[in-house]
Amino acid sequence: MNRVGYYRLPPVRGVFFSPVQEERLLLLGCQEVFSDRCLTNAIIRPGLDKALAALAPGGTLAVLSLHALAGTTTDLLEAVLKLKARGLHLVVAQPAIDTNADPGFFATCEILTAFNAERAMVKAAEAALVSKGGGAQGLKAGAPPSQSEGGD
Incomplete structure:
Protein backbone atom coordinates (compact mmCIF):
# COMPACT_ATOMS: atom_id res chain seq x y z
CA MET A 1 0.00 0.00 0.00
CA ASN A 2 1.29 3.45 -0.88
CA ARG A 3 -0.04 5.65 1.96
CA VAL A 4 -1.70 4.74 5.25
CA GLY A 5 -2.82 6.97 8.08
CA TYR A 6 -2.48 6.61 11.81
CA TYR A 7 -3.99 8.49 14.73
CA ARG A 8 -4.43 8.07 18.46
CA LEU A 9 -7.73 8.43 20.26
CA PRO A 10 -7.99 10.46 23.45
CA PRO A 11 -8.45 8.40 26.62
CA VAL A 12 -12.17 9.15 26.84
CA ARG A 13 -14.55 6.41 27.93
CA GLY A 14 -16.80 5.29 25.09
CA VAL A 15 -14.77 6.87 22.28
CA PHE A 16 -13.56 4.17 19.90
CA PHE A 17 -13.42 6.03 16.61
CA SER A 18 -12.72 9.58 15.45
CA PRO A 19 -14.46 10.35 12.17
CA VAL A 20 -12.84 13.81 12.04
CA GLN A 21 -9.30 12.44 12.31
CA GLU A 22 -10.05 9.59 9.93
CA GLU A 23 -11.54 11.98 7.35
CA ARG A 24 -8.54 14.32 7.57
CA LEU A 25 -6.17 11.40 6.95
CA LEU A 26 -8.26 10.18 4.01
CA LEU A 27 -8.06 13.71 2.57
CA LEU A 28 -4.26 13.40 2.82
CA GLY A 29 -4.54 10.50 0.36
CA CYS A 30 -4.50 7.53 2.74
CA GLN A 31 -5.93 4.30 1.37
CA GLU A 32 -6.39 2.89 4.87
CA VAL A 33 -6.39 4.37 8.38
CA PHE A 34 -5.39 2.75 11.68
CA SER A 35 -5.72 3.99 15.25
CA ASP A 36 -4.86 3.29 18.87
CA ARG A 37 -6.19 4.57 22.17
CA CYS A 38 -3.94 7.12 23.87
CA LEU A 39 -2.75 5.66 27.16
CA THR A 40 -0.16 6.87 29.63
CA ASN A 41 3.22 5.34 28.77
CA ALA A 42 1.64 3.32 25.95
CA ILE A 43 4.44 1.34 24.40
CA ILE A 44 2.28 -1.27 22.73
CA ARG A 45 0.45 0.21 19.77
CA PRO A 46 -1.18 -2.50 17.67
CA GLY A 47 -2.74 0.07 15.32
CA LEU A 48 0.64 1.60 14.54
CA ASP A 49 2.13 -1.85 14.05
CA LYS A 50 -0.67 -2.69 11.59
CA ALA A 51 -0.19 0.60 9.76
CA LEU A 52 3.52 -0.04 9.34
CA ALA A 53 2.92 -3.66 8.27
CA ALA A 54 0.58 -2.39 5.53
CA LEU A 55 3.38 -0.30 3.99
CA ALA A 56 5.96 -1.59 1.55
CA PRO A 57 9.35 0.15 1.32
CA GLY A 58 8.83 3.55 -0.29
CA GLY A 59 5.36 3.83 1.26
CA THR A 60 4.21 6.72 3.41
CA LEU A 61 2.84 6.90 6.93
CA ALA A 62 0.58 9.93 7.39
CA VAL A 63 -0.23 11.42 10.79
CA LEU A 64 -2.05 14.58 11.80
CA SER A 65 0.63 15.61 14.31
CA LEU A 66 3.92 14.32 15.67
CA HIS A 67 2.10 13.47 18.92
CA ALA A 68 0.61 10.45 17.16
CA LEU A 69 4.08 8.89 17.02
CA ALA A 70 5.41 9.62 20.51
CA ILE A 111 21.53 15.20 13.96
CA LEU A 112 19.31 15.66 17.04
CA THR A 113 19.68 11.99 17.98
CA ALA A 114 23.47 12.26 17.73
CA PHE A 115 23.40 15.47 19.79
CA ASN A 116 21.30 13.78 22.46
CA ALA A 117 23.72 10.83 22.64
CA GLU A 118 26.74 13.15 22.79
CA ARG A 119 25.13 15.24 25.51
CA ALA A 120 24.63 12.15 27.65
CA MET A 121 28.34 11.31 27.26
CA VAL A 122 29.38 14.88 28.14
CA LYS A 123 27.16 14.90 31.23
CA ALA A 124 28.66 11.58 32.37
CA ALA A 125 32.19 12.90 31.84
CA GLU A 126 31.40 16.11 33.73
CA ALA A 127 29.90 14.15 36.63
CA ALA A 128 32.96 11.88 36.78
CA LEU A 129 35.30 14.88 36.79
CA VAL A 130 33.39 16.63 39.58
CA SER A 131 33.16 13.44 41.67
CA LYS A 132 36.95 13.09 41.49
CA GLY A 133 37.34 16.63 42.80
CA GLY A 134 38.66 18.15 39.61
CA GLY A 135 37.21 20.71 37.32
CA ALA A 136 34.64 22.13 39.70
CA GLN A 137 36.75 24.97 41.22
CA GLY A 138 35.76 27.59 38.66
CA LEU A 139 32.12 26.49 38.69
CA LYS A 140 31.39 26.95 42.40
CA ALA A 141 29.12 29.78 43.37
CA GLY A 142 30.72 32.57 45.33
CA ALA A 143 34.20 32.20 43.86
CA PRO A 144 36.35 35.18 44.89
CA PRO A 145 36.58 37.95 42.28
CA SER A 146 39.79 38.38 40.37
CA GLN A 147 42.46 40.44 42.17
CA SER A 148 43.30 42.25 38.92
CA GLU A 149 40.14 44.34 39.26
CA GLY A 150 41.31 47.64 40.69
CA GLY A 151 39.31 50.00 42.86
CA ASP A 152 39.82 53.31 44.61
Whole structure:
Protein backbone atom coordinates (compact mmCIF):
# COMPACT_ATOMS: atom_id res chain seq x y z
CA MET A 1 0.00 0.00 0.00
CA ASN A 2 1.29 3.45 -0.88
CA ARG A 3 -0.04 5.65 1.96
CA VAL A 4 -1.70 4.74 5.25
CA GLY A 5 -2.82 6.97 8.08
CA TYR A 6 -2.48 6.61 11.81
CA TYR A 7 -3.99 8.49 14.73
CA ARG A 8 -4.43 8.07 18.46
CA LEU A 9 -7.73 8.43 20.26
CA PRO A 10 -7.99 10.46 23.45
CA PRO A 11 -8.45 8.40 26.62
CA VAL A 12 -12.17 9.15 26.84
CA ARG A 13 -14.55 6.41 27.93
CA GLY A 14 -16.80 5.29 25.09
CA VAL A 15 -14.77 6.87 22.28
CA PHE A 16 -13.56 4.17 19.90
CA PHE A 17 -13.42 6.03 16.61
CA SER A 18 -12.72 9.58 15.45
CA PRO A 19 -14.46 10.35 12.17
CA VAL A 20 -12.84 13.81 12.04
CA GLN A 21 -9.30 12.44 12.31
CA GLU A 22 -10.05 9.59 9.93
CA GLU A 23 -11.54 11.98 7.35
CA ARG A 24 -8.54 14.32 7.57
CA LEU A 25 -6.17 11.40 6.95
CA LEU A 26 -8.26 10.18 4.01
CA LEU A 27 -8.06 13.71 2.57
CA LEU A 28 -4.26 13.40 2.82
CA GLY A 29 -4.54 10.50 0.36
CA CYS A 30 -4.50 7.53 2.74
CA GLN A 31 -5.93 4.30 1.37
CA GLU A 32 -6.39 2.89 4.87
CA VAL A 33 -6.39 4.37 8.38
CA PHE A 34 -5.39 2.75 11.68
CA SER A 35 -5.72 3.99 15.25
CA ASP A 36 -4.86 3.29 18.87
CA ARG A 37 -6.19 4.57 22.17
CA CYS A 38 -3.94 7.12 23.87
CA LEU A 39 -2.75 5.66 27.16
CA THR A 40 -0.16 6.87 29.63
CA ASN A 41 3.22 5.34 28.77
CA ALA A 42 1.64 3.32 25.95
CA ILE A 43 4.44 1.34 24.40
CA ILE A 44 2.28 -1.27 22.73
CA ARG A 45 0.45 0.21 19.77
CA PRO A 46 -1.18 -2.50 17.67
CA GLY A 47 -2.74 0.07 15.32
CA LEU A 48 0.64 1.60 14.54
CA ASP A 49 2.13 -1.85 14.05
CA LYS A 50 -0.67 -2.69 11.59
CA ALA A 51 -0.19 0.60 9.76
CA LEU A 52 3.52 -0.04 9.34
CA ALA A 53 2.92 -3.66 8.27
CA ALA A 54 0.58 -2.39 5.53
CA LEU A 55 3.38 -0.30 3.99
CA ALA A 56 5.96 -1.59 1.55
CA PRO A 57 9.35 0.15 1.32
CA GLY A 58 8.83 3.55 -0.29
CA GLY A 59 5.36 3.83 1.26
CA THR A 60 4.21 6.72 3.41
CA LEU A 61 2.84 6.90 6.93
CA ALA A 62 0.58 9.93 7.39
CA VAL A 63 -0.23 11.42 10.79
CA LEU A 64 -2.05 14.58 11.80
CA SER A 65 0.63 15.61 14.31
CA LEU A 66 3.92 14.32 15.67
CA HIS A 67 2.10 13.47 18.92
CA ALA A 68 0.61 10.45 17.16
CA LEU A 69 4.08 8.89 17.02
CA ALA A 70 5.41 9.62 20.51
CA GLY A 71 5.00 11.49 23.75
CA THR A 72 8.61 12.63 24.18
CA THR A 73 11.19 14.11 21.85
CA THR A 74 13.56 11.19 22.36
CA ASP A 75 10.84 8.65 21.56
CA LEU A 76 9.78 10.71 18.54
CA LEU A 77 13.30 10.74 17.14
CA GLU A 78 13.52 6.98 17.61
CA ALA A 79 10.18 6.41 15.88
CA VAL A 80 11.04 8.66 12.93
CA LEU A 81 14.43 7.03 12.41
CA LYS A 82 12.79 3.59 12.47
CA LEU A 83 10.58 4.74 9.59
CA LYS A 84 13.63 5.90 7.66
CA ALA A 85 15.48 2.63 8.36
CA ARG A 86 12.53 0.70 6.90
CA GLY A 87 12.60 2.83 3.75
CA LEU A 88 9.32 4.59 4.59
CA HIS A 89 8.33 8.22 4.30
CA LEU A 90 6.43 10.42 6.74
CA VAL A 91 3.74 13.01 6.11
CA VAL A 92 2.59 15.19 9.01
CA ALA A 93 -0.36 17.56 8.61
CA GLN A 94 0.70 19.97 11.37
CA PRO A 95 3.46 21.06 11.27
CA ALA A 96 3.66 20.44 7.54
CA ILE A 97 6.30 17.76 6.97
CA ASP A 98 6.62 15.56 3.88
CA THR A 99 9.76 13.48 3.56
CA ASN A 100 8.71 12.48 0.03
CA ALA A 101 9.28 16.06 -1.11
CA ASP A 102 12.04 16.99 1.34
CA PRO A 103 14.01 14.29 3.19
CA GLY A 104 15.69 16.97 5.32
CA PHE A 105 13.46 16.13 8.28
CA PHE A 106 15.13 12.71 8.53
CA ALA A 107 18.58 14.33 8.45
CA THR A 108 17.54 16.76 11.18
CA CYS A 109 16.29 13.89 13.34
CA GLU A 110 19.61 12.08 12.87
CA ILE A 111 21.53 15.20 13.96
CA LEU A 112 19.31 15.66 17.04
CA THR A 113 19.68 11.99 17.98
CA ALA A 114 23.47 12.26 17.73
CA PHE A 115 23.40 15.47 19.79
CA ASN A 116 21.30 13.78 22.46
CA ALA A 117 23.72 10.83 22.64
CA GLU A 118 26.74 13.15 22.79
CA ARG A 119 25.13 15.24 25.51
CA ALA A 120 24.63 12.15 27.65
CA MET A 121 28.34 11.31 27.26
CA VAL A 122 29.38 14.88 28.14
CA LYS A 123 27.16 14.90 31.23
CA ALA A 124 28.66 11.58 32.37
CA ALA A 125 32.19 12.90 31.84
CA GLU A 126 31.40 16.11 33.73
CA ALA A 127 29.90 14.15 36.63
CA ALA A 128 32.96 11.88 36.78
CA LEU A 129 35.30 14.88 36.79
CA VAL A 130 33.39 16.63 39.58
CA SER A 131 33.16 13.44 41.67
CA LYS A 132 36.95 13.09 41.49
CA GLY A 133 37.34 16.63 42.80
CA GLY A 134 38.66 18.15 39.61
CA GLY A 135 37.21 20.71 37.32
CA ALA A 136 34.64 22.13 39.70
CA GLN A 137 36.75 24.97 41.22
CA GLY A 138 35.76 27.59 38.66
CA LEU A 139 32.12 26.49 38.69
CA LYS A 140 31.39 26.95 42.40
CA ALA A 141 29.12 29.78 43.37
CA GLY A 142 30.72 32.57 45.33
CA ALA A 143 34.20 32.20 43.86
CA PRO A 144 36.35 35.18 44.89
CA PRO A 145 36.58 37.95 42.28
CA SER A 146 39.79 38.38 40.37
CA GLN A 147 42.46 40.44 42.17
CA SER A 148 43.30 42.25 38.92
CA GLU A 149 40.14 44.34 39.26
CA GLY A 150 41.31 47.64 40.69
CA GLY A 151 39.31 50.00 42.86
CA ASP A 152 39.82 53.31 44.61
